[in-house]
Amino acid sequence: MAIGTDLPENCDRRSAPDPEFDGTAWVVQWVTVCPGGLAGGIVAIPGLDATQTDVLVRFELAADKSATQRLTPGLPSFVIPADPGFFEILRSYFALGVDHILEGLDHLLFVFALLLLIREKWKLVGAVTAFTIAHSITMAISTLGIVTLPGPPVEAVIALSIMFLASELLQRNNDEDRLTEKFPWIVSFSFGLLHGFGFAGALAEIGLPDDDVPLALLSFNLGVEAGQLLFIACILVTAALLKMFMPALIRAMRTPGHIGSTSVAYGIGGLSAFWFVERIAGF
Template identity: 75%
Template sequence: MRGVLCCLFLLLVGALESGPAQGHALQPGYLELQHQGGDSWRALWRKPDVGGRPMEISVTLPDICEHNTAPDAVFDGAAWIAQWVTLCPGGLAGGKVAIPGLEATQTDVLVRYEISSGKSAAQRLTAGAPAFFIPADPGALNILVSYFNLGVDHILEGIDHLLFVFALLLLIEGKWKLLGAVTAFTVAHSMTMAISTFGVVALPGPPVEAVIALSIMFLASELLQRNSSENRLTERFPWLVSFTFGLLHGFGFAGALAEIGLPEGDVPLALLSFNLGVEAGQILFIAVVLVTAAFLKLFAPALVKAIRTPGHIGSVGAAYLIGSISAVWFIDRIAAF
C-alpha cells in the first residue's frame, strides 16, 4: 500500500494548481453589518488581495439602505478594507445582500450580520450562491452550516496541511497506528485552535506558518532515511510526532479562522463548526487517497511490491518531492517575516 501511495503522490504533485508558497489557498471575503442602534448599521467590507490589487468583487446591501455600496477600499497589508455607516429604515430583515463578481471567482464571502444589537448570525456566500435574503429570525443552524463549510474548504485548499497528512500516510504502516496518529493530530490541533481563539495563547502567524513547513520537511527526512532494519521515530511513535506537530498546525487553523472572523456571542459554536469541517475535510482526503491507492494496487501488484521496499526509487522520489516543496514554503515564509 505504501508503494501505491508513493505513486499517487506523484500524481498529486502534478495536479497542484497553486504555487508552492501558497499553503493556504482559502482567502475569503468578509462582510460585517453591526447594528449601531435605531436604523443605523456599521458596515465592514474586506476583499482578498490578488497580486497587489483588490479582488474584483463588490458588495450590495439591501435596497432600503441609504448607502448600499462600499466606498473605495484601502489596503491594510493583508486585504482591502472599506468601512462606512448606513441607515436602513425598517431594519435588514427581508433585505437582499449580494456580492457582484463572486460568481467569477473560486473564493467565498462570509457575511456576519445583526438583526438587532447583540443578535448576530452568519451566512456563507459562494460562486454558486452569491446573494441571500436576510431572514427575520436567523438560528444557530445558519452559523453551524456556514462555519462547517468554511472548515472543509480550508483543509481541502490548504495544501501544506494535506501534504503533512499525506506524508504520515506514507510513513505509517498498519491501520491502528494510522488511526492513532490521525486521532492525535486531531486532538492536538483542536486544543490549540481553542486556546488561540479564546486568547489564552497567541502566536504570530508568519513564524507558525514557517514551522508548519518545517514539520513537513521533518517527515520528508523520516521518509528518506527509512530502512528495513530499524524503524524511524515517526514509525515507532507516530501518535507522539503527529500530536506535537498537530499543536503547531492548530495555530495555523486558528489564524485562518481569525482572518475569516467570528460572530460575537456565538464564538464556541462557530469554533466547533469550523473544527468539525476541518475534520470532515481531512477524513475525506484520507479516504480518497486510501481508496485510490487500493484501486491502483489491484491493477499494478508487481509495481506495488517493487516499490514498497525502503530506499526504493519510488519512496526516495516521494521524500525528495515532499522535502523540496516544503523547503520552498519554508524559505518563502521566512523571507516574508
C-alpha cells in the same frame, strides 16, 4: 469579470464605489445608512456566479451580535436573518471548516506524509486520532484567547514539520523502524498542537459570532475533521485502485531507498522547504 456588492434595498448606498489600489491590494470602503436595520435584507455579490472564488460576509445586527455567511458561485446572495439560529451557525461554520482544510495544502501534505510513513493500519489510526485531538485542543485554547501565538512563525514551523516527515521518509529502512514509525502518535500529536494554532489563525480572520462562540468553534472543528477524513478516504481509495492496476507503482512508493519513494520524499521536502523560506522571508 469583476464582482460587486449589492446591499439591502433599504440602504441609501447599495453598491460600492470604485476601488483604490493601496500598493498591496484593491480596497473599497464606504458608509451607508439602512433605516430599519439589516435583518430581512438581501446581500448579493453580482458577478460571483461567473467566478471560481468564494466571498465571506461578516455582519453585525447589534453591538454584540455578529455572524458570518459564506457566499459561493452557486449561492451568490443570502437573506440576513434577524437572529442567526443554531442550524445556520452550524451549517455555515461547518462548511468553512471543510473548505479551510481542503484548501490548506500544507496541512494536507502533512497528513499525506503520515500516510506514506506509517505502514500499519492501527498505528495510522492512532496517529490520525492523535493529530485530531492535538489540533482541536490548541485551536480551542487559541480561539478562546487562553494561549495565542503570532501567525507567521506558526506557519513557518508548520512547513518545518512537513520537512521533518519528508526527512523521516528518506531515512527509513526495512531493517528497523525509526522512532517516528514506532510511535507515530507522539510525532502527530506534537505537531498537531502546532497545526491547531494555524487553524485558529484562519478562524480568527473569519470571525466568530459573539454570543455563539462555542457552537461556531465546534462546527468549524467538525468541518475540519470531515474534510480531513474525506482527504484520507480519497488517498486510500486511490491507493487501493493503484494497487489493483499499478502494483509496481505502489511498491516503489512504499519501498525504502527505491527511486519512487525517494522522489516522493524529495518532492514533499522540496515544497515544504520552499514554504518555509517564503514564510520566513515574509516576517
